[in-house]
Amino acid sequence: ILVKGTVGDGFTGDIGLDDMSFLGCTLYNGNLPTISTTTSGTSVPATLPMNNCTEKEFVCRASGHCIEMIQKCDFRPDCSDNSDESACAMEFCDFEDKNQCGWYQPALEQMSGNYSIHITNIFKWELGRGANLYPGQEKHCPLIDHTTFTEEGWYLFADSSNGEFGHVADIATPVISLTGPKCKIVFWNHMNGSTIGSLEVLCKTSNKTSKLWTQSGSQGPQWNRAEVFLGIRSNFQVVFRAKHGVSYMGDVAVDDISFEDCSPLVIPGRPCTSDEFTCANKYCIPKDNLCDFVNDCADNSDESPTI
Secondary structure, rough: HHHHHHHOOOOOOOOOOOOOOOOOOOOOOOOOOOOOOOOOOOOOOOOOOOOOOOOEEEOOOOOOOEHHHHHHOOOOOOOOOHHOOOOOOEEEEEEOOOOOOOOOOHHHHHHOOOOOOOOOOOEEEEEEEHHOOOOHHHHOOOOOOOOOOOOEEEEEEEEOOOOOOOOEEEEEOOEEEEOOOOEEEEEEEEEEEEOOEEEEEEEEEEOOEEEEEEEEEOOOOOOEEEEEEEEOOEEEEEEEEEEEEOOOOOOEEEEEEEEEOOOOOOOOOOOOOOOOEOOOOOOOOEEOOOOOOOOOOOHHHOOOOOO
């Protein structure tokens, strides 16, 4: 049994424990529930419904229906209860419910395992709003969010009053199993201040991290829209990386993050129509999408020179 205390954003709050007791702890003679082994970061009930699924399949929580593991976290609900899309990257997040929609900071999770390290003053992503700013902070941090355009609205930002020049703060999605050919991430960013650093969007797989988009320097005192094409990818994470500038005068913030057109293609249970092109992998796409420099078929057969 582990009792974990987490440091808040200031010193005016201590946690105390006293008079701890274990009651009614005699040996239990009944049957304990079995706990399924799942990937890290996935919360599941202690017991699963009756099923004949293999270890390479996902068990739908309500029905016990089996689906391929790659159908989990692919932006398309394949289970009747949507359980295959729980604990996954959310299609849209505006932070208004004051949670981070599954985005997490790997570096902070590693540090939290070492109880001697205090993470209060580390350069990191956190939720913020204009109503919580101190006087003068609005010169380099958003006074209003992009969702509600009020001081009460929430956003995600990397506070440059923590950390030092060159420090990096990463925040990532849970693993996304598969996306479709037109998938993109759209978000609004706020980068204002004389010494602001940079913001990057990265794609991370098990053995490789690639940069998809970057922006540095002050972009003005307003929210700016950004769009990053993802396309067909599998078993990857999207990472926002903020880099600390030379001083505290510049915070990077993001809001209203959405994944658009990210569901994978589905092979129809019918022949393709006369207005559609039959891909080599049996997918159907509109003929207008042929030879448009976009891999709409997922196997590039719609861009073949032999068409």
